[in-house]
Amino acid sequence: MRGKASGKDLEKLLQSGVLKKGGALESKKAPKSKEFIEGNRISAPSGETFLHREVFPPGYLHGNVVAGSLSSLPCEPLEKLCGEAPEISGVAFLDIETTGLSSACKAFLVGVGRYLPGEGFVVAQYFMENPASEICLLEAIAEEACKSSLVVTYNGACFDLPILEERARAREIAPLFRGIPHLDLLHFARSAWKCDSKNCRLITMEEDLLDFWREGDIPGREIPGVYREYILRGRSERMKTVFYHNALDILSLACLFLKASTAKECDSRSPLELFLHHNSNKRKTGTKKVCRASKTPPKEDGIRSLKELFKAQKEEGDLGGMENTCEKLISREPRDPRWVLELMRLRECGEGDLEGALRIADRALEKGLWHPKDRKKLEDRRAKILEKISLVGRD
Known part of the structure; x- marks a missing residue:
């Protein structure tokens, strides 16, 4: 038409x-x-x-x-x-x-x-x-x-x-x-x-x-x-x-x-200030949770040990710990897209943080280390996330 x-x-x-x-x-x-x-x-x-x-x-x-x-x-x-x-x-x-x-x-x-x-x-x-x-x-x-x-x-x-x-x-x-x-x-x-x-x-x-x-x-x-x-x-x-x-x-x-x-008369801090403070504490708590959640944390951060730790954290539902381990695995295996995709999934599905998932994809794609097939996996996932949230909040 x-x-x-x-x-x-x-x-x-x-x-x-x-x-x-x-x-x-x-x-x-x-x-x-x-x-x-x-x-x-x-x-x-x-x-x-x-x-x-x-x-x-x-x-x-x-x-x-x-x-x-x-x-x-x-x-x-x-x-x-x-x-x-x-x-x-x-x-x-x-x-x-x-x-x-x-x-x-x-x-x-x-x-x-x-x-x-x-x-x-x-x-x-x-x-x-x-x-x-x-x-x-x-x-x-x-x-x-x-x-x-x-x-x-x-x-x-x-x-x-x-x-x-x-x-x-x-x-x-x-x-x-x-x-x-x-x-x-x-x-x-x-x-x-x-x-x-x-x-x-x-x-x-x-x-x-x-x-x-x-x-x-x-x-x-x-x-x-x-x-x-x-x-x-x-x-x-x-x-x-x-x-x-x-x-x-x-x-x-x-x-x-x-x-x-703007703070209401009965409050000392504004809604936005409280929100920023809460989010800051939430991130810190998620990071500290790594040490508490795993029953048998590895003595060293070898790739095999990290993969075992990730598996244990997944069984326990420790999202904060899984994120932390994923980030370590990404630094150890920078050419393996599995951990980038896993971290994106955690942000998207575990926390509902679509914006965070998109930032992870952008950072990974900027490195330019990927095999064409792996890059396509990341680009396809990024496109799906962007399409999924593009209508949210818009007229």
Whole structure:
């Protein structure tokens, strides 16, 4: 049906190219972005990319949150995440719109929101006007990352950031967010707010916690089709609503972060601070459990002894011990994919930590030591995890 093509269809179009010119992919009919939204083309090392700035002034009311309140985020959670409280403009709220939901999709719109003193909450939206300009968009995001002390997303650990890093790797750009603290607020929402809402989708959180209901918005599932029509047929009537959708996602994300970071009158610590403290202790407990769980721990960490220990821990159901042993086996047998896959399974099924499983796969694949068949096993498992969680928390 026209205008409702799947993400896979769009990805094939982008891969085959609407028009090939000098080896680059270009759109044959896509109009200039300025025709449907205000903005400017800004310079990037490889050319230019289109930038639109959506400004929410300090007095703007988003549900029950005034935009100006984002200028003074509580320090305690920020210190716990970053080591020290960063400048307010260094806290970046990120969200992307993509050509689909598979692991092969591309981000065609990347929004980064910050509170800028003197302006308000500003969402910088970088747009891929045609497939050839993707590298310029990624270079602009790299510059945004350099200005960030903390990145906050909603389902970004398993969707937004992996997609951006994968595209950066494909374009031979250095990792965009390496070394920058990241908070996926969806993980917190599942723990702290799931009892108060029927689900953890961002739009549900808006309604339940911010008292905000969207009007004139576009459903997220329709966005890939709108971009397809823009690229293939030059239809831009609904593209402005895609920018609006992305800006609302980011503003809501920032407001929810404020809610999570603010302590209630009867508590000394905020929900987010308690969540971070609990997770930190949980990780430490999981590590210490190794020594307690095994009835006959090996005297030395030989490969055979570690395999026997893993078997004993599996029989006892000691997930923390199994993780620790798996990590040792991976370091001893770096070319054996069994232990990487086992560790991924533990994170995915044992702890329900899909984001953690994805990070394990990414770290393993970055090493480049694998036999082609083993690499394919890891890539296939990674793709299944990414596909499994790509819809969680998205509209």
